[in-house]
Amino acid sequence: MISANPLSAPHAHASDSVPKIMLSVWVALLPASGLGVYQFGWPALNILVITSIAAVAAEAGSLWVAGKNIGRHLADGSALLTGWILGMSLPPWAPWWLGVFGAVFAIVVGKHVFGGLGQNLFNPAMLARVALLVSFPLEMTQWPSPAALSGGAAPGFLDGFSITFAGNYPDALTGATVLGHIKTELAAHGASVEASLTGHYTALSATVGTTAGSLGETSAALLLLGGLFLMFRRTIAWHIPAAMLGTVAVLATAFHLVDPSRYADAGVHLLSGGLIMAALFIATDPVGSPATPRGRLIFGMGCGALIYVIRVWGGYPEGVAFAVLLMNAVTPIIDHYVRPRIYGREAGGTPLEYQTPEERS
Amino acid sequence: MRLFRFRGGIHPDDHKGPTAQIPISEFPLPKRLYIPVQQHIGNPAQAIVAPGQKVLKGELLAKAKGGLSAPVHAPTSGEVVSVEDHAAPHPSGLAATTIVLEPDGKDAWIETRGTEDPFALTPEIIGERVAGAGIVGMGGAAFPSAVKLSAAKERAETLIINGAECEPYLTCDDRLMQERADAVIDGIRIMLHALGTNRALIAIENNKPDAQTAMRRACEDFPGIEIIGVPTLYPMGSEKQMIMSLTGREIPAGKRSADIGVIVHNVATAYAVHEAIREGRPLIRRIVTVGGAAIRKPANLEVPIGTLAADLIAHCGGLGEEPARLVMGGPMMGVSLPHTDIPMVKGSNGILGLTKSELHSPKTSSPCIRCARCVQVCPVGLLPLQMAAHSRRGDVEGAARLGLEDCISCGTCSYICPAGIPLTQYFNYAKGALAARRAEKQKGELTRKLAQARQERLERQAREKKEAAARRKAEREAAKAAAAKSAGEERKATS
Numbered sequence: 001m002i003s004a005n006p007l008s009a010p011h012a013h014a015s016d017s018v019p020k021i022m023l024s025v026w027v028a029l030l031p032a033s034g035l036g037v038y039q040f041g042w043p044a045l046n047i048l049v050i051t052s053i054a055a056v057a058a059e060a061g062s063l064w065v066a067g068k069n070i071g072r073h074l075a076d077g078s079a080l081l082t083g084w085i086l087g088m089s090l091p092p093w094a095p096w097w098l099g100v101f102g103a104v105f106a107i108v109v110g111k112h113v114f115g116g117l118g119q120n121l122f123n124p125a126m127l128a129r130v131a132l133l134v135s136f137p138l139e140m141t142q143w144p145s146p147a148a149l150s151g152g153a154a155p156g157f158l159d160g161f162s163i164t165f166a167g168n169y170p171d172a173l174t175g176a177t178v179l180g181h182i183k184t185e186l187a188a189h190g191a192s193v194e195a196s197l198t199g200h201y202t203a204l205s206a207t208v209g210t211t212a213g214s215l216g217e218t219s220a221a222l223l224l225l226g227g228l229f230l231m232f233r234r235t236i237a238w239h240i241p242a243a244m245l246g247t248v249a250v251l252a253t254a255f256h257l258v259d260p261s262r263y264a265d266a267g268v269h270l271l272s273g274g275l276i277m278a279a280l281f282i283a284t285d286p287v288g289s290p291a292t293p294r295g296r297l298i299f300g301m302g303c304g305a306l307i308y309v310i311r312v313w314g315g316y317p318e319g320v321a322f323a324v325l326l327m328n329a330v331t332p333i334i335d336h337y338v339r340p341r342i343y344g345r346e347a348g349g350t351p352l353e354y355q356t357p358e359e360r361s
Numbered sequence: 362m363r364l365f366r367f368r369g370g371i372h373p374d375d376h377k378g379p380t381a382q383i384p385i386s387e388f389p390l391p392k393r394l395y396i397p398v399q400q401h402i403g404n405p406a407q408a409i410v411a412p413g414q415k416v417l418k419g420e421l422l423a424k425a426k427g428g429l430s431a432p433v434h435a436p437t438s439g440e441v442v443s444v445e446d447h448a449a450p451h452p453s454g455l456a457a458t459t460i461v462l463e464p465d466g467k468d469a470w471i472e473t474r475g476t477e478d479p480f481a482l483t484p485e486i487i488g489e490r491v492a493g494a495g496i497v498g499m500g501g502a503a504f505p506s507a508v509k510l511s512a513a514k515e516r517a518e519t520l521i522i523n524g525a526e527c528e529p530y531l532t533c534d535d536r537l538m539q540e541r542a543d544a545v546i547d548g549i550r551i552m553l554h555a556l557g558t559n560r561a562l563i564a565i566e567n568n569k570p571d572a573q574t575a576m577r578r579a580c581e582d583f584p585g586i587e588i589i590g591v592p593t594l595y596p597m598g599s600e601k602q603m604i605m606s607l608t609g610r611e612i613p614a615g616k617r618s619a620d621i622g623v624i625v626h627n628v629a630t631a632y633a634v635h636e637a638i639r640e641g642r643p644l645i646r647r648i649v650t651v652g653g654a655a656i657r658k659p660a661n662l663e664v665p666i667g668t669l670a671a672d673l674i675a676h677c678g679g680l681g682e683e684p685a686r687l688v689m690g691g692p693m694m695g696v697s698l699p700h701t702d703i704p705m706v707k708g709s710n711g712i713l714g715l716t717k718s719e720l721h722s723p724k725t726s727s728p729c730i731r732c733a734r735c736v737q738v739c740p741v742g743l744l745p746l747q748m749a750a751h752s753r754r755g756d757v758e759g760a761a762r763l764g765l766e767d768c769i770s771c772g773t774c775s776y777i778c779p780a781g782i783p784l785t786q787y788f789n790y791a792k793g794a795l796a797a798r799r800a801e802k803q804k805g806e807l808t809r810k811l812a813q814a815r816q817e818r819l820e821r822q823a824r825e826k827k828e829a830a831a832r833r834k835a836e837r838e839a840a841k842a843a844a845a846k847s848a849g850e851e852r853k854a855t856s
Contacts, residue, residue: 008786010772011692011713012373012529013721016779018730076727118728118780237737291733291744340742342764343368343601344614349764351614354621 022077028226036215039146040092042160048087054103055083062112085125088216102128126321143212178272180317192261206271217277227280236284243300244279251308274320288328295338365609367602369740370594379659380532394462394667400706401497403429417471434643436665439464454699473641487555494637500627503708517556518622524565525598528691533648538572542579548635559585568593596771655684655714671701684714723781735774745774752791
């Protein structure tokens with residue numbers, strides 16, 4: 001009898017696979033995206049579908065150009081996930097071409113220019129988000145106030161169609177994000193943070209998600225739910241989210257204690273904008289983040305510090321995408337210097353002198 | 362006792378259920394035995410029998426050759442049919458020198474020399490007898506045991522007995538400890554005596570409570586011997602990880618366990634030592650787990666060395682379905698066999714017929730997404746994803762800088778990789794390439810030295826020739842001058 005497959009060990013394999021990982025992240029994003037669609041109406045669904053289809057199409061095109069097996073690589077689900085995450089980070093009533101441009105940019109420039117899955121230095125969705133923000137600042141900062149949950153009616157199918165594809169943006173419904181409001185009030189009127197927040201922000205609305213903001217980033221609670229699912233499934237580890245959120249919380253608390261009228265407290269920072277979404281689903285993208293737990297802590301702290309700096313002193317109200325990209329660029333350096341200690345060797349690589357763990361610690 | 366946690370590790374499905382409760386049964390003598398002369402690390406033994414020769418059970422077939430080697434004995438009485446090349450237990454199925462023995466059915470022992478009181482023997486004699494019995498490490502590595510008993514004698518403080526059996530499917534050590542605990546403990550006491558120490562720790566994974574109970578009962582009267590339940594975590598049975606778990610110590614890179622006062626032997630090796638010293642019986646049989654979903658009736662069999670895998674499988678009801686992979690050893694580190702016409706050797710702890718669904722092996726590998734699960738599970742603290750990137754493009758020196766030579770080939774990274782990248786396989790390739798490159802370099806160095814020596818020799822010879830010529834010339838001239846002088850004097854005298 002000849003066995004079909006005489007290969008070397010191991011002859012066993014765990015059941016997890018790349019498609020399963022991508023699928024689980026997508027599933028974890030569903031509650032938050034679902035809320036976005038519910039409260040912002042049909043245009044939100046339109047944009048999610050548009051970014052996903054455009055991303056998959058761009059992936060297929062890039063694979064074809066690169067001469068790779070299209071079916072096999074599309075099946076890993078990574079392009080769909082990139083498109084979906086990009087959609088969640090866009091304003092909910094964004095026009096169709098913004099979604100298409102962003103998704104194609106993410107896949108082609110953010111991913112395949114580097115060599116495809118796993119080779120990209122930057123998170124594709126965040127790269128596209130920044131490209132869009134810089135290129136189309138007006139469209140990227142039109143925030144409809146969430147109609148459905150606050151009593152009004154979300155646009156129906158036809159209205160949604162008109163908003164997404166014909167650009168008929170109902171001006172009356174325009175609102176502002178909490179972070180944007182704080183920034184403009186402070187710059188324009190010198191208003192204190194407390195004054196700006198009154199009527200614009202409650203911790204409850206930020207937790208539930210009934211605030212103006214990106215399509216899928218408003219609900220801290222639902223995002224947290226998805227993140228915990230991924231941690232439970234061991235798709236992501238706690239290091240990056242904890243370091244990132246912890247750093248923002250510490251910095252916000254420290255400055256808030258110094259001058260409460262100028263600096264918002266930790267709660268406002270943690271629950272507003274794209275921080276929780278980024279900490280759980282974007283910074284944890286393994287491709288652009290360090291490979292070791294210690295490296296990931298450094299990466300997360302770096303992201304958190306940059307976000308706080310950009311939000312408070314930078315030109316943009318939100319700095320999540322910039323922060324993640326900057327730390328993506330530092331990842332190779334972190335991975336070069338932060339490595340696990342090898343068994344039988346000192347951290348530097350020289351063989352151990354005889355030592356017990358008690359002596360070492 | 363306080364235990365220590367080694368880094369990383371995985372929890373593969375243990376698949377031990379089908380055989381863990383099946384008692385060891387004796388395997389009937391097969392028609393022919395195929396006994397390779399090399400069943401161990403080191404030099405092959407040298408066959409000392411000729412075709413047609415009748416041998417008794419336990420008679421020496423091949424003697425140890427060189428410093429690191431082990432002899433091979435006849436597993437039963439019968440006639441040597443031939444000494445030929447036969448497929449060896451290796452994925453290539455390449456042939457190796459094998460003694461083919463046809464049993465006569467009498468199973469008649471050669472005269473054996475046991476002993477009533479092993480503790481009256483000197484450690485040297487125990488070492489000699491263990492070496493003479495052809496005992497090698499039976500956990501799979503097959504390192505000659507006597508070397509580990511005698512070389513480490515001065516430094517050994519603790520004897521660790523490896524009963525972890527962390528490989529999935531395998532239950533042969535589990536059954537051995539359950540059924541023959543007293544003999545195993547006796548072997549351990551003999552080893553302690555040979556090492557000149559009195560402390561032995563027997564590590565048994567917590568998924569084998571029955572073995573723990575049986576062994577604990579057997580060593581009740583021997584205060585130096587302790588049973589330690591260790592967590593079920595692969596690769597607990599790896600020497601380095603086991604020492605770490607029990608003592609918290611690491612073997613410094615490039616050193617051996619004896620350098621930190623620890624010697625590790627397998628439970629089956631301890632049993633073989635008991636047999637060799639008490640009964641005078643050489644190592645001619647071992648317990649093999651025959652398992653995997655492709656095998657109809659999985660079992661633990663006590664098998665004569667040299668039995669073909671085909672005979673074992675037939676005895677276990679044959680194959681229920683065609684296995685996707687046939688493995689000797691465990692699924693994590695065992696070797697895949699090209700066919701079943703391959704004999705059991707001293708280190709063979711299992712024969713597994715694994716079906717496709719059990720293998721769960723990814724058909725193709727997809728690109729690395731840097732999820733770093735390989736980093737998380739690596740028990741050594743390596744960065745497999747980066748080492749693989751270097752290995753794949755042939756940069757073995759780059760992989761070596763990242764710690765390739767510290768890799769223990771345990772397979773955890775390949776097991777966990779969601780992209781199905783054959784990481785361990787890359788590293789095994791890179792280790793081979795690195796060794797070849799080092800050998801090549803050494804050879805080049807040697808060639809260079811020889812050429813240099815030749816050059817120097819030629820130059821020296823030329824110089825010597827020149828000097829000799831000059832000397833001869835000087836001598837000639839001196840002689841001439843002397844002759845002229847003496848001729849002048851003669852002339853003077855005669856005038």
